[in-house]
Amino acid sequence: MPAISQSDQANRSDRPNRSDAGRSRRRTYRLVAAAAGLATVGALAAALPAGAHDNRHGKPLPSRYQDVQLLSFNDLHGNLEPPSGSSGRVTELQADGTTKTIDAGGVEYLATHLREARKGNPYSVTAAGGDMVGASPLISGLFHDEPTIEALNKLDLDVTSVGNHEFDEGAKELARLQNGGCHPTAGCYNDEEFEGADFPYLAANVLDEKTGRPILKPYWVWKKKDVKVGFIGVTLEDTPGVVSAEGVKGLKFKDEVETINKYAKVLQKQGVKSIVALIHEGGQPASGSYNYNCDSSGAGDGISGPIVDIAKNISPSVDALVTGHTHAAYVCTIPDPSGKPRMVTSAASFGRLYTDTTLTYDRFTGDIARTAVKSANHVVTRTVAKAPDMTQLISRWNTLAAPIGNRAIGWISADVPSTGTESPMGDLIADAQLAYGKKLDPETDLALMNPGGVRAGLTYAAKGTEGDGVVTYAEGFTVQPFSNTVNLQDFTGAQLVKVLQEQVSGSNAASPKILLPSANLTYTLDLTKTGADRIVVGSVKLNGTAVDPAATYRVATNSFLAGGGDGFTTLGQGTNDLVGGDDLAALVEYLTANSSAGSPIAPPAANRITVVQ
Template sequence: MPATTPPHDRRRRRTTRLLAAAAALATAGALAAALPSTASAGEKAGKHWPGRYQDVQLLSFNDLHGNLEPPAGSSGRVTELQPDGTTKTVDAGGVEYLATHLRQAREGNKYSITAAGGDMVGASPLLSGLFHDEPTIEALNGLELDVTSVGNHEFDEGARELARLQKGGCHPTDGCYGDEEFEGADFPYLAANVLDEKTGKPILKPYWVWKKKDVKIGFIGVTLEGTPDIVSAEGVKGLSFEDEVETINKYAKVLQRQGVKSIVALIHEGGFPAGTAYNYDCDAPGAGDGISGPVVDIAKNVTPQVDALVTGHTHAPYVCTIDDPAGQPRMVTSAASFGRLYTDTTLTYDRWTGDIARTAVSSANHVVTRDVPKAPDMTELIGKWNALAAPIGNRPIGYISGDIGNTGTESPLGDLIADAQLAYGKELDPETDLALMNPGGIRAPLTYAAKGAEGDGVVTYAEGFTVQPFANTVNLQDITGAQLIQVLKEQVSGANTAAPKILQISSGLTYTLDLTKAGADRVVTDSIRLNGAPVDPSAVYRVASNSFLAGGGDGFPTLGQGTNDLVGADDLTALEKYLTANSSATSPIAPPKADRITIVK
């Protein structure tokens, strides 16, 4: 952190000094309320009091996941809808560019707030993840972030580590990096629905109020209630996650009692727009239900006292209106992920009522293009941490002959990782039969093109870390054939009915997925084969998977019933071993064909 006072802190002190003037302005507001709507008190008296309405700029983003440098491959692009109906892709992301875009957007806007919808850290590239995401918190301070909700990934290392990111201090085991102690976040993390099981109270602030002169807007932050289903048990130990709607409605009443009538909810839960372009119009005539997913039910049930919803988690871009319980349209936004977009929302504050004039709210997503100057302070920050990471990150661990992507029902990279875990499993126990990998654990593609001093086709440790940053162990367990069949059905049923999670499978396992059917029936049972032979329901199979899956995570409870457990090294070690053993500069690994699952549409 710089020795000089950050601009963010200076701005906070300026705001504090202005609070003393708020009482006088409130008196002026009372006088204005007594006048006709055609004139404010200041206009009537010939003085320069504020007018009735004040536009407040709300800049927001979500799911940064520690992507300080421009993300690679498809993770660093967005789809843009053209006027003629065609689409094109645009390179996007990187905090050097995000900082520039946000600063340019704030120009001329004296009333500007910057907020985020969770998952600022976790599943981060090596540059941030290697240092427990301290670099990302420093970058967010430099971006002048005002407030964020927690997301599920804020709990990857547990509540104590989240508290350290908020308050500062050196890491309990790794200590300090460099000569200075980590100072923590300048902004509050909000966790209204995350309770300490012992005390029943939120582990962090449930809400926060932004104030400037006589304008005040409250923020309530929540993460998805299902966080324990997608985070390791150790990460959420001792915590309970409450219903999002009930929690928001509870604290909206608290804010109202405090005289805060303009409220924004920061919700780490999201939806799926009908169009994939960042500028797709959810509300266009003929679009029908322009968005689906959990956020729809949340938006329809959150109290009308809340004026806008900033959401996240699904990594989808959207700016939609969804009717509140009173039947009035309300803005719901998400800025995709990895810092590729930011949302610019205008909230028109009514000084007479203290509320937001909903009919005047406007919003749009904007691309964090890379054709603007880099922010020098972000370049310096990245350089500082890269210098510390370079000895570890630049080490080659393998070679590839082309891009190995992580998109699609079955992805080439998913197959590669499953094969790596099968090979490692056989090292631990030669009786290992197959490996399963959850798609959410694959965070980025492996790209062939050179990066920095790296030669084409070289896979570095940093790239491997970006692909698998969770430090899950590779676990072996025994399950029956009947349980294996049930696991495959759980991909498209139970907790995964609405949003299927298709496991990536190792070589030798094949089956058919019939998308014309519903629920568990989409997995064609008699098509499941292992090394060409039908899976025997009564036989016992030795399965390799990461510790998260082996514990029943991601909606696969049957995997949590395995027996004869054996815990190995972390999953990145397994990938490194596989790449080292099966590739060289003269014989690189080719992208797998991704043909183990037969899809029927």
């Protein structure tokens, strides 16, 4: 079976739009100005009603306005099968103010929904906002996400931006996903060479350090007859802060606004005036319900986060923003620099939603009539028929993955969720890494796990052939898919406290990243205070004893944190480094050693951090 691995512009030329394949070339409409004072071709086209005819040929003239359907989604993360637990549900706001949850997601259902949505819409384009791959479940991650690219090809995805997770395995692997070819170490699967994506990945703000040029195409133009819409794709500028150093080696990530504005001018010079930005950065809506009215009080009032400032500064020449990264669901208008409302959307994550946006194209100006833009998120329900081609795809890859994925690695007595300020799943991983660290070096004192590395929880009654409470390797892989290593480093007590303070200060001040501690580390998080003061210094205790600022402590973390990832710069300053083995292997070993069918492991109580609110 293949190995599991983590996280020059090499593009194929623009392919023809699928909806036009096999059809005649785009018709050019020629209008003759009438003698009655209509001086220009544009004036005549605007004056004629829809359905008017060219008298010379008896053919209908196009109407001035053409609705273009933009279908979009983001943050799929290789979730080909329906996600389980809370990852596979969305919250819907009801008319009476209550909410209900709906099971959602799964590429078999996503394909059906998108295909149904396209019916009756000959001018339809499908785009995505990044993180199509990376941190993927075993069915995709085990095969370096080739199954997901294959599925996206079948979904008729037209274009996507890169996201941070597209760099989990580095720029060379991203180029392979775009262009095809067998994996350099795992080789080919099924004796077939991987064909790559037949849609362009856009990376306008990701530059090769040596050449200063984008590593992939910065923009792409969708064309349908006389209608043209340009797409610019960027990922968040802080990608190096959320991806391993190896994954972004040799790359520069530029400012999102500066980059989009630059290429908007390029598109305009080429005569493309209708422009959509695909941005792998997002915000947080005021409600967790996917159908929440984001503009209930006014444009931009229902959303916060990085995307707000980005949207307010992107050139007015850009007509709509498709965003992602935060896994939130929203359809909002945010004022552009001229004060004019502009649509900003995100479709949650894991294929649970898709966004249907109507862009009204003005043939007279070649631009989008923004006052007519409409948008809504739709649930990818599981009540529709499965797309047979996707079922076949999933079955084929599951057959390859089954010998590894179905192996039992442990037993749990109840669900182990990955949500909350202190998640039980994160605590369990920290305990596993401490146990593994002690095997490497008995002097290991504690372990810390980053919340972003906990991709899912464990479900007691998981779907599949195994019995209730059984944890399979596939489930473990879904929890920890990055193939990080468990690293040991020495820190002073003062440094350890500073690490905890970095959870809620510096780059993490606005959006705290609470580390998950092993069971022997406890402290108080006081949310009534601000910044670093939220960590009550005297409360930081190891095995019940206050941490000594001058003492040395041996700390186990994954390699991402050991490199200073997620804004934890102090964790990148440890000494006496020791690089261990795979972090998933550490979890597997811990579950196998500490659970059985007759004595399953219980979810951690998540009481290591005392939160004051």
